Amino acid sequence: MDYKKPHKRYRTPRKPTGIKDKTGDLKPAQVSANLEDNVRAIQNTFKDSLDFIVRRISFGPAGKVRMALVFLETLTDKQSFSDFVLEPLNRLSFCEAEATKIPGRIIDILPSALKVEEEADWEQLEKKIVTGHGVLFIDRYDRAVVLEARKWSERSISEPQSEAVVVGPREGFVESLITNVSLMRRRLRTPNLVMEAIPVGTTSNTNVVVCYLKGVADAQLVKQVRERIAKINVEAMHDINLINELISDVKFTPFRPFSSTERPDKLAAALVEGRVGLIAENSPMALIIPTVFWQFFQSSEDYYEHYPLSALSRTLRMLAFFLVVGLTALYVAIVTFHQEMVPTQLILTMAAVREPVPFPTVVEALILEIILEALREAGLRLPKPAGQAVSIVGALVMGQAAVEASLVSPQLVIVVALGGIASFIIPDYSFVIALRILKFLFILLAGSFGMFGLIVGYVVLGVHLSSLQSFGVPYLSPVTPFKWKDMKDIFFRAPWWAMGKKGPQRAGGGEGA
């Protein structure tokens, strides 16, 4: 039997007048001239928000001029609304005939202390509300007035945790973008300091600020940065370091493509060198673009201390690089394959203390390194007092007990500890993480192939580093490709009088933006 569609007239459903958002709720595309419609719509959007406030106001003869001020009280300064919106409006006196003209003139009536603008697009209005603006809907007027009165609790400026210095400024970035921008403005008092905001994150709408010095930074570089950030497609961006991987040239590498800093003075110095900085809302760090390998060995203090001391610390950090990556591996290679390399007295002691240890050296080294990494992680995650206790128990008690129980040899404890100490010499924490990963690979290579494996490891590492690029700038420049002019700030920091006006080095080589 064939199915026959019943001949029944259905009423065509009325087309919704608004647009649907992600949640499926209908909302108007534009601000309506009807105050009640607007209030209903905005209340519908924020109906589940406990901090959403709607304040109805009516003034003028017989309360003919009706308005509604909507805002999120956790993000806005209510006092500002009271002082700069409600108070001036209440003081207005006009006749009934003029009441119809008032809505279009509100923006002129309000005092200029507040940043005020008109907006008709509903989506934009919602964005404004969630970013700490107040919105004033006016009856019989199809535009809303947006009032900037942002205020929320934020951490005060404090000393950077990961880049503490003995000599030099003690200010560090905080989570507030405006504060961070002001920190930068204070350091570079020039109209050429450009701060372009690009929203990132379809849900979070986090502002990422591209900052550079006009005329100094390479125009091509700035353009590329803008383009890559605009292409980012994520739901939310909680920290600037998230961008690191999203805009990088190379996807598979243990090394960070860009260095990050908590110090505004370091970012300011980078901008003067022609680099581009990225600051984001809710992130106490900034990214420096482009980054070269040698930057990870540079500390702000290098530039504030007298130059011979800086040369010493720079050399020490370079040495620390090899100690972190290869010291344990070198020990494993020598003990396992190359006994002829060890001085006679030392090999006698080494053999004597290794005699009761039941594990092969490579296994012993891996055990100790894993314990060290576990201790480091435990120290970071635990609350400070407990962290210290774990460090003491781990370093003193466990180390001593492991040696006495003949589980590990005392020399290896010294070697691993030295590598651990060396890892703290390098100023960039995230760079050290890459080295810590490589360390395990090198230990395996040394345990399997001895010095040959170690050398192969270094060659592969060198080739990999040479292949990396940061926004088109070779990672190992200016050493390779070699640029004599930029060598003043690589293995040592030349005296300031020898640096020239531009400072340590120029990033990129193109025209200024």
Added chain:
Amino acid sequence: MKKVLLLVLCLSLVLVGGCWDVLVVEELALAFAIGIDHDVNNPRRFILSMTNPTFSETSQSDTRKILTESYSLSNAFFNLQRQRERILVLGQITSIVFSEEAARSGLLHNIMRQVDQQRDMNPNVHLLIVRGHKAQDVIFMKPEENARVAVYLDKVMNTNFTAGEAPRISASRYWVSYSTAGIDPVIPVIELTGPGEEEKKTDGVIITGLAALDYTGRMQGFLNDKQTYYFMLFTGQNHRSRMTTRLDIDGQVRDTSFYVKDVSLKVKPALENGRPRLALKMALEVDVINIEWDVDVEQEGVDEIIETALARDFQGNALEVIRLTQDWGTDIVGLGQHMRIKYPRWFKDERWRQEYRNAHITLEVKVKVRRVGTLIRPQY
């Protein structure tokens, strides 16, 4: 799946790599010094002696003495390996001691050729010849200064080299001297010392001089400590070494101690009727430490008197060293090299060996006294 397989293969390559040539330090029989003695009963055989340190807490002694007889070094090591639970390694050997008989019979050179073939042998190993005792007496002695003989010998040699008392002769240096036309090798000679009777002198060694080897690697003669000093002057190896001699000044013998601060040697080779003639000119700068002469050294002419006496003394003693080497037919000073450079067509290894004995060699010495009464270093 292929990727997983590749990953497993790569991982296994890393994890099983090196198993065949792994030499874990505590599982090794470390050899630090070896001694080579001639077997008097069988001239083709030799006796190899060595000690290995033991690290086990249950072992009776801290070293294990090993003695083996063999026809070749490789066989000797095989013999030793068969007795040991550990892998024998040679990379830590710092000294090879030969008995004088082994050096004179040519066994030394034979062994050195085999040493050269050992892949892990240390090329900087010290070579020593012991006089008056067997090499095994040195290897098995109990030096009072250091429990380990090899460490003790290594330190003795290094200290004396640094002090300028003996030349640093390693295996590689031996081969350089042996292989270079116009120069023959030398090896330091040691003797055992001790307070007891002659046979029980086992508490240390003293460097007594140098053994001069010929082109076949056989020991031909022995230079005592004073002659060694002159040899080192000729070869430019003296540095900071102190010397005492007896000078004939004003008809009296006066003991004089001095440092040679600088020395230069010029050799003028010539051929006279096919016979080599070498005119040596030596210029020395000397700091006189002490002279048994009750005279004001500031006085004019005193320096000249000392210079003349020293030059005479140098000339006599240094020429004596040359004459000795001519008698032995071993050109350890390397005068042949000067002939080879000047007369490359004339020079042939064979010819030089014959002609050196009859070469006319003269020596002119010029001494300059820089100062008299220098303070000496308190160490020696």
